[in-house]
Amino acid sequence: MKIGIDGTALAIKFPCGTKHYSEQLIFALANIDKENDYVIFSKQKVSIPKQANFRLKIIPARIPIFKRQLLLPYYAGKEKLDVFHYLEPFGSVFNRHPKIITTVYDIDLGKIFPKILDLKFTVRRLYMEIARKFTFKKTRHFIAISDYTKLQLISYLKRIKVKNPHITTTALAQGTSFKILNNIKKPNKNYFLCMGDFSPRKNIIGIFKAYALLPEKVKIKYGLYIVVSNNAPKEKLLKKAENLDILGHIKLIESPKLGKLVKLYNQATVFLYPSLYEGFGLPILEAMACGCPVITSSRGATKETTGNAGLLVDPTNTKSLVNALEKIIINSRLKNKLISRGLKRVKNYSWERTASETLKVYQLARSLSSSH
DSSP states (O other): OEEEEEOGGGGOSSOOHHHHHHHHHHHHHHHHOSSSEEEEEESSOOOOOOSTTEEEEEOOOSSHHHIIIIIHHHHHHHTTOSEEEESSSOOOTTOOOSSEEEEEOOOOHHHHSOTTSOHHHHHHHHHHHHHHHHHHHTEEEEEESSHHHHHHHHHHHHHTTOOSOOEEEOOOOOOTTOSOOTTOOOOSSEEEEEEEOSSGGGOHHHHHHHHHHSOHHHHHHEEEEEEEOTTSOHHHHHHHHHHTTOGGGEEEEESOOHHHHHHHHHHOSEEEEOOSOOSSOHHHHHHHHTTOOEEEESSHHHHHHHTTSSEEEOTTOHHHHHHHHHHHHHOHHHHHHHHHHHHHHGGGOOHHHHHHHHHHHHHHHHHSOTTO
16 A cells, blocks of 8 residues: 655644654554555655655645645655545645545634734634635545544534544554653752643633732742743733733743653643643643643543543633642642553553554545545
8 A cells, every 4th residue: 555644744843733743653653564655745854764665755846835735736646645644634725635534633723723813823724724624525534633523523524514424533642752750850949830832722821820829838839831832922921920920930941852841741740731622632641651740621632631640620710720739739649649540541542553543544545435
Protein backbone atom coordinates (compact mmCIF):
# COMPACT_ATOMS: atom_id res chain seq x y z
CA MET A 1 0.00 0.00 0.00
CA LYS A 2 1.25 3.48 -0.89
CA ILE A 3 0.24 6.07 1.70
CA GLY A 4 0.44 9.83 1.30
CA ILE A 5 0.54 12.08 4.36
CA ASP A 6 0.11 15.85 4.42
CA GLY A 7 3.11 16.93 6.48
CA THR A 8 2.32 20.65 6.45
CA ALA A 9 2.14 20.77 10.26
CA LEU A 10 5.70 19.44 10.54
CA ALA A 11 6.98 22.85 9.43
CA ILE A 12 5.16 24.84 12.14
CA LYS A 13 7.81 26.94 13.89
CA PHE A 14 6.39 26.85 17.41
CA PRO A 15 5.32 23.88 19.60
CA CYS A 16 1.63 23.00 19.25
CA GLY A 17 -0.66 19.99 19.39
CA THR A 18 -0.96 19.54 15.62
CA LYS A 19 2.79 19.53 15.09
CA HIS A 20 3.29 17.15 18.00
CA TYR A 21 0.67 14.75 16.64
CA SER A 22 2.21 14.84 13.16
CA GLU A 23 5.74 14.14 14.38
CA GLN A 24 4.82 11.44 16.86
CA LEU A 25 2.43 9.61 14.53
CA ILE A 26 4.82 9.54 11.55
CA PHE A 27 7.75 8.23 13.58
CA ALA A 28 5.54 5.71 15.39
CA LEU A 29 4.27 4.44 12.02
CA ALA A 30 7.90 3.95 11.00
CA ASN A 31 8.53 1.89 14.13
CA ILE A 32 5.70 -0.54 13.45
CA ASP A 33 5.52 -0.62 9.64
CA LYS A 34 8.43 -1.59 7.39
CA GLU A 35 6.28 -2.82 4.50
CA ASN A 36 3.98 -0.05 3.26
CA ASP A 37 5.41 2.93 1.41
CA TYR A 38 4.92 6.45 2.79
CA VAL A 39 5.24 9.77 0.98
CA ILE A 40 5.33 12.80 3.30
CA PHE A 41 4.36 16.05 1.55
CA SER A 42 5.79 19.26 3.01
CA LYS A 43 6.40 22.86 2.00
CA GLN A 44 10.01 22.63 3.18
CA LYS A 45 12.64 20.18 4.37
CA VAL A 46 11.50 18.57 7.64
CA SER A 47 12.62 15.62 9.72
CA ILE A 48 11.09 12.27 8.74
CA PRO A 49 12.07 8.67 9.54
CA LYS A 50 15.30 7.58 7.86
CA GLN A 51 14.16 4.27 6.47
CA ALA A 52 13.60 2.90 2.99
CA ASN A 53 9.80 3.04 2.98
CA PHE A 54 9.57 6.74 3.93
CA ARG A 55 10.15 9.53 1.43
CA LEU A 56 9.82 13.32 1.66
CA LYS A 57 8.22 15.24 -1.21
CA ILE A 58 8.75 19.01 -1.03
CA ILE A 59 6.04 21.08 -2.72
CA PRO A 60 7.53 24.13 -4.46
CA ALA A 61 5.60 27.41 -4.40
CA ARG A 62 6.34 30.96 -3.34
CA ILE A 63 2.81 31.68 -2.16
CA PRO A 64 2.03 29.38 0.81
CA ILE A 65 -1.68 28.91 0.11
CA PHE A 66 -0.88 27.59 -3.37
CA LYS A 67 1.17 24.74 -1.91
CA ARG A 68 -1.74 23.06 -0.18
CA GLN A 69 -4.63 24.27 -2.32
CA LEU A 70 -3.22 23.77 -5.83
CA LEU A 71 0.08 21.91 -5.87
CA LEU A 72 -0.54 19.32 -3.15
CA PRO A 73 -3.41 17.70 -5.12
CA TYR A 74 -1.23 17.75 -8.25
CA TYR A 75 1.78 16.06 -6.67
CA ALA A 76 -0.35 13.62 -4.71
CA GLY A 77 -2.03 12.59 -7.95
CA LYS A 78 1.32 11.97 -9.63
CA GLU A 79 2.32 9.56 -6.84
CA LYS A 80 -0.57 7.17 -7.56
CA LEU A 81 -1.39 6.78 -3.87
CA ASP A 82 -3.75 4.23 -2.37
CA VAL A 83 -4.82 6.51 0.50
CA PHE A 84 -4.06 10.07 1.57
CA HIS A 85 -4.07 11.29 5.18
CA TYR A 86 -4.70 14.90 6.17
CA LEU A 87 -3.17 15.32 9.63
CA GLU A 88 -5.30 18.42 10.12
CA PRO A 89 -8.76 18.95 8.64
CA PHE A 90 -8.02 21.89 6.35
CA GLY A 91 -7.12 20.33 3.04
CA SER A 92 -7.36 21.49 -0.53
CA VAL A 93 -10.77 22.56 -1.85
CA PHE A 94 -9.55 21.26 -5.23
CA ASN A 95 -8.30 17.93 -3.93
CA ARG A 96 -8.39 14.87 -6.11
CA HIS A 97 -6.53 12.64 -3.70
CA PRO A 98 -7.54 8.99 -3.54
CA LYS A 99 -9.44 7.75 -0.51
CA ILE A 100 -8.88 10.60 1.93
CA ILE A 101 -8.47 10.06 5.68
CA THR A 102 -8.79 13.17 7.85
CA THR A 103 -7.83 13.60 11.49
CA VAL A 104 -10.20 15.84 13.43
CA TYR A 105 -9.11 17.48 16.70
CA ASP A 106 -12.02 19.76 17.52
CA ILE A 107 -15.06 21.15 15.74
CA ASP A 108 -16.10 24.47 17.26
CA LEU A 109 -13.90 27.02 15.50
CA GLY A 110 -15.89 29.76 17.20
CA LYS A 111 -14.32 28.75 20.52
CA ILE A 112 -10.85 28.46 19.06
CA PHE A 113 -11.01 31.71 17.09
CA PRO A 114 -13.63 33.86 18.86
CA LYS A 115 -14.73 37.14 17.33
CA ILE A 116 -12.85 39.17 19.94
CA LEU A 117 -9.55 38.26 18.26
CA ASP A 118 -7.97 40.48 15.61
CA LEU A 119 -8.48 40.49 11.83
CA LYS A 120 -5.66 38.00 11.21
CA PHE A 121 -7.41 35.31 13.24
CA THR A 122 -10.80 36.18 11.73
CA VAL A 123 -9.45 35.63 8.21
CA ARG A 124 -7.72 32.45 9.32
CA ARG A 125 -10.95 31.12 10.80
CA LEU A 126 -12.88 31.87 7.59
CA TYR A 127 -10.26 30.04 5.52
CA MET A 128 -10.40 27.05 7.86
CA GLU A 129 -14.19 26.86 7.75
CA ILE A 130 -14.20 26.79 3.95
CA ALA A 131 -11.30 24.34 3.60
CA ARG A 132 -12.67 22.05 6.30
CA LYS A 133 -16.10 21.77 4.71
CA PHE A 134 -14.66 20.79 1.32
CA THR A 135 -12.22 18.35 2.95
CA PHE A 136 -14.92 16.66 5.02
CA LYS A 137 -17.20 16.20 2.03
CA LYS A 138 -14.42 14.28 0.23
CA THR A 139 -13.14 12.30 3.22
CA ARG A 140 -13.46 8.51 3.07
CA HIS A 141 -12.68 7.85 6.74
CA PHE A 142 -12.35 10.17 9.75
CA ILE A 143 -10.06 9.82 12.75
CA ALA A 144 -11.40 11.58 15.85
CA ILE A 145 -8.97 12.05 18.73
CA SER A 146 -11.63 11.52 21.41
CA ASP A 147 -15.19 10.23 21.71
CA TYR A 148 -16.22 13.78 22.57
CA THR A 149 -14.81 15.03 19.27
CA LYS A 150 -16.45 12.11 17.47
CA LEU A 151 -19.89 13.10 18.75
CA GLN A 152 -19.33 16.72 17.72
CA LEU A 153 -18.09 15.57 14.32
CA ILE A 154 -21.18 13.44 13.73
CA SER A 155 -23.39 16.44 14.47
CA TYR A 156 -21.38 18.71 12.16
CA LEU A 157 -21.37 16.17 9.30
CA LYS A 158 -25.17 15.96 9.49
CA ARG A 159 -25.36 19.75 9.08
CA ILE A 160 -23.23 19.67 5.93
CA LYS A 161 -25.13 16.60 4.64
CA VAL A 162 -22.36 13.98 4.81
CA LYS A 163 -24.21 10.67 5.09
CA ASN A 164 -23.07 7.50 6.87
CA PRO A 165 -19.53 8.64 7.68
CA HIS A 166 -16.88 6.17 8.81
CA ILE A 167 -15.30 7.47 12.04
CA THR A 168 -12.71 5.84 14.27
CA THR A 169 -11.68 7.25 17.64
CA THR A 170 -7.90 7.09 18.01
CA ALA A 171 -6.52 8.81 21.08
CA LEU A 172 -3.32 10.82 21.26
CA ALA A 173 -0.53 9.93 23.69
CA GLN A 174 2.21 11.53 25.72
CA GLY A 175 5.72 11.19 24.30
CA THR A 176 8.24 8.89 25.99
CA SER A 177 10.25 11.94 27.12
CA PHE A 178 7.50 12.79 29.60
CA LYS A 179 8.44 10.86 32.72
CA ILE A 180 9.51 11.28 36.32
CA LEU A 181 13.08 12.56 36.42
CA ASN A 182 15.46 10.92 38.86
CA ASN A 183 17.26 13.11 41.38
CA ILE A 184 15.28 16.18 40.36
CA LYS A 185 16.10 19.16 42.54
CA LYS A 186 13.44 21.15 44.30
CA PRO A 187 12.63 24.39 42.47
CA ASN A 188 13.85 27.68 43.92
CA LYS A 189 10.19 28.56 44.35
CA ASN A 190 7.14 26.30 44.51
CA TYR A 191 4.69 26.95 41.68
CA PHE A 192 1.44 26.05 40.00
CA LEU A 193 1.87 25.36 36.28
CA CYS A 194 -0.59 26.17 33.49
CA MET A 195 -0.63 26.70 29.71
CA GLY A 196 -2.00 29.44 27.49
CA ASP A 197 -2.05 30.67 23.91
CA PHE A 198 -3.89 33.20 21.74
CA SER A 199 -7.33 31.77 22.48
CA PRO A 200 -9.47 32.59 25.53
CA ARG A 201 -10.58 28.93 25.62
CA LYS A 202 -7.43 28.10 27.61
CA ASN A 203 -9.04 30.08 30.45
CA ILE A 204 -5.87 31.79 31.68
CA ILE A 205 -7.94 34.72 32.93
CA GLY A 206 -10.06 32.28 34.95
CA ILE A 207 -6.87 30.90 36.49
CA PHE A 208 -5.70 34.44 37.30
CA LYS A 209 -8.97 35.22 39.07
CA ALA A 210 -8.78 32.02 41.12
CA TYR A 211 -5.14 32.58 42.02
CA ALA A 212 -5.94 36.15 43.11
CA LEU A 213 -8.48 34.79 45.63
CA LEU A 214 -5.92 32.59 47.38
CA PRO A 215 -4.61 33.84 50.75
CA GLU A 216 -1.55 36.06 50.43
CA LYS A 217 0.63 33.57 52.31
CA VAL A 218 -0.25 30.91 49.73
CA LYS A 219 0.65 33.21 46.84
CA ILE A 220 3.97 34.03 48.51
CA LYS A 221 4.74 30.31 48.79
CA TYR A 222 3.41 29.26 45.37
CA GLY A 223 4.03 31.25 42.21
CA LEU A 224 2.02 30.87 39.00
CA TYR A 225 4.07 29.79 35.98
CA ILE A 226 2.42 29.97 32.57
CA VAL A 227 3.81 28.20 29.50
CA VAL A 228 2.81 30.29 26.49
CA SER A 229 3.26 29.90 22.76
CA ASN A 230 4.67 32.53 20.42
CA ASN A 231 1.08 33.47 19.57
CA ALA A 232 0.06 34.27 23.13
CA PRO A 233 -1.07 37.86 23.86
CA LYS A 234 1.59 38.27 26.53
CA GLU A 235 1.07 41.99 27.13
CA LYS A 236 -2.67 41.49 27.70
CA LEU A 237 -2.02 38.65 30.12
CA LEU A 238 0.47 40.68 32.13
CA LYS A 239 -1.87 43.68 32.18
CA LYS A 240 -4.67 41.50 33.56
CA ALA A 241 -2.32 40.10 36.19
CA GLU A 242 -1.39 43.65 37.17
CA ASN A 243 -5.05 44.63 37.51
CA LEU A 244 -5.60 41.65 39.84
CA ASP A 245 -2.52 42.59 41.86
CA ILE A 246 -0.77 39.27 41.19
CA LEU A 247 1.85 40.40 38.66
CA GLY A 248 4.69 39.84 41.11
CA HIS A 249 3.74 36.17 41.42
CA ILE A 250 3.45 35.50 37.66
CA LYS A 251 6.13 34.06 35.39
CA LEU A 252 5.62 33.61 31.63
CA ILE A 253 7.70 30.88 29.97
CA GLU A 254 7.64 31.16 26.20
CA SER A 255 7.81 28.00 24.06
CA PRO A 256 10.20 26.01 26.27
CA LYS A 257 12.23 23.22 24.72
CA LEU A 258 11.16 19.67 25.46
CA GLY A 259 13.65 19.07 28.26
CA LYS A 260 12.67 22.30 29.98
CA LEU A 261 8.96 21.45 29.72
CA VAL A 262 9.49 18.01 31.26
CA LYS A 263 11.39 19.61 34.13
CA LEU A 264 8.61 22.15 34.65
CA TYR A 265 6.03 19.36 34.95
CA ASN A 266 8.27 17.43 37.34
CA GLN A 267 8.82 20.36 39.69
CA ALA A 268 5.29 21.80 39.65
CA THR A 269 3.05 21.41 42.70
CA VAL A 270 0.03 21.01 40.43
CA PHE A 271 -0.86 21.41 36.75
CA LEU A 272 -3.88 23.64 36.08
CA TYR A 273 -5.79 22.98 32.86
CA PRO A 274 -9.37 24.27 33.33
CA SER A 275 -9.89 24.78 29.61
CA LEU A 276 -13.26 25.92 28.31
CA TYR A 277 -12.98 23.74 25.20
CA GLU A 278 -10.60 20.96 24.13
CA GLY A 279 -10.71 18.14 21.63
CA PHE A 280 -8.46 15.97 23.80
CA GLY A 281 -6.17 17.75 26.27
CA LEU A 282 -2.75 16.19 25.66
CA PRO A 283 -0.92 18.28 28.34
CA ILE A 284 -3.00 16.41 30.94
CA LEU A 285 -1.25 13.15 30.05
CA GLU A 286 2.14 14.85 29.86
CA ALA A 287 1.75 16.21 33.39
CA MET A 288 0.53 12.87 34.75
CA ALA A 289 3.46 11.02 33.19
CA CYS A 290 5.80 13.41 35.03
CA GLY A 291 4.16 12.72 38.38
CA CYS A 292 2.32 16.04 38.54
CA PRO A 293 -1.26 16.09 39.91
CA VAL A 294 -3.83 17.63 37.56
CA ILE A 295 -6.78 19.97 37.99
CA THR A 296 -8.79 20.21 34.79
CA SER A 297 -12.21 20.96 33.35
CA SER A 298 -15.26 18.78 33.95
CA ARG A 299 -16.42 19.61 30.42
CA GLY A 300 -15.95 17.64 27.23
CA ALA A 301 -12.79 15.86 26.21
CA THR A 302 -10.64 16.83 29.21
CA LYS A 303 -12.98 14.84 31.45
CA GLU A 304 -12.68 11.88 29.09
CA THR A 305 -8.88 12.07 28.97
CA THR A 306 -8.48 12.48 32.74
CA GLY A 307 -10.84 9.78 33.96
CA ASN A 308 -10.62 9.53 37.75
CA ALA A 309 -6.94 10.55 37.80
CA GLY A 310 -7.42 14.30 38.33
CA LEU A 311 -9.61 16.84 40.08
CA LEU A 312 -12.41 18.04 37.79
CA VAL A 313 -13.81 21.55 38.17
CA ASP A 314 -16.38 23.77 36.49
CA PRO A 315 -14.02 26.04 34.47
CA THR A 316 -16.44 28.97 34.73
CA ASN A 317 -16.68 28.72 38.53
CA THR A 318 -13.73 30.55 40.08
CA LYS A 319 -14.47 29.30 43.57
CA SER A 320 -14.46 25.69 42.33
CA LEU A 321 -10.90 26.15 41.06
CA VAL A 322 -9.81 27.85 44.30
CA ASN A 323 -11.21 24.95 46.34
CA ALA A 324 -9.40 22.38 44.18
CA LEU A 325 -6.09 24.20 44.60
CA GLU A 326 -6.50 24.42 48.35
CA LYS A 327 -7.32 20.71 48.57
CA ILE A 328 -4.07 19.72 46.88
CA ILE A 329 -2.00 22.18 48.94
CA ILE A 330 -3.46 21.00 52.25
CA ASN A 331 -4.11 17.30 51.62
CA SER A 332 -0.86 15.48 50.79
CA ARG A 333 -2.71 12.16 50.79
CA LEU A 334 -5.03 13.37 48.03
CA LYS A 335 -2.07 14.76 46.09
CA ASN A 336 -0.22 11.43 46.25
CA LYS A 337 -3.38 9.55 45.25
CA LEU A 338 -3.76 11.74 42.16
CA ILE A 339 -0.11 11.24 41.25
CA SER A 340 -0.49 7.47 41.55
CA ARG A 341 -3.71 7.42 39.52
CA GLY A 342 -2.13 9.64 36.88
CA LEU A 343 0.87 7.36 36.42
CA LYS A 344 -1.52 4.43 36.04
CA ARG A 345 -3.75 6.36 33.63
CA VAL A 346 -1.00 7.20 31.14
CA LYS A 347 -0.20 3.51 30.67
CA ASN A 348 -3.40 3.32 28.60
CA TYR A 349 -1.86 5.61 25.97
CA SER A 350 1.10 5.17 23.62
CA TRP A 351 2.03 6.41 20.15
CA GLU A 352 2.64 2.83 19.01
CA ARG A 353 -0.98 2.06 19.84
CA THR A 354 -2.12 5.22 18.04
CA ALA A 355 -0.03 4.31 15.00
CA SER A 356 -1.36 0.73 14.96
CA GLU A 357 -4.96 1.94 15.06
CA THR A 358 -4.20 4.51 12.34
CA LEU A 359 -2.69 1.84 10.10
CA LYS A 360 -5.91 -0.17 10.46
CA VAL A 361 -7.83 2.91 9.30
CA TYR A 362 -5.58 3.13 6.20
CA GLN A 363 -6.34 -0.50 5.38
CA LEU A 364 -10.07 -0.02 5.91
CA ALA A 365 -10.20 3.19 3.86
CA ARG A 366 -8.42 1.48 1.00
CA SER A 367 -11.02 -1.32 1.01
CA LEU A 368 -14.06 0.98 1.03
CA SER A 369 -15.90 1.29 -2.27
CA SER A 370 -15.43 4.46 -4.29
CA SER A 371 -19.16 5.14 -4.15
CA HIS A 372 -19.00 5.92 -0.41
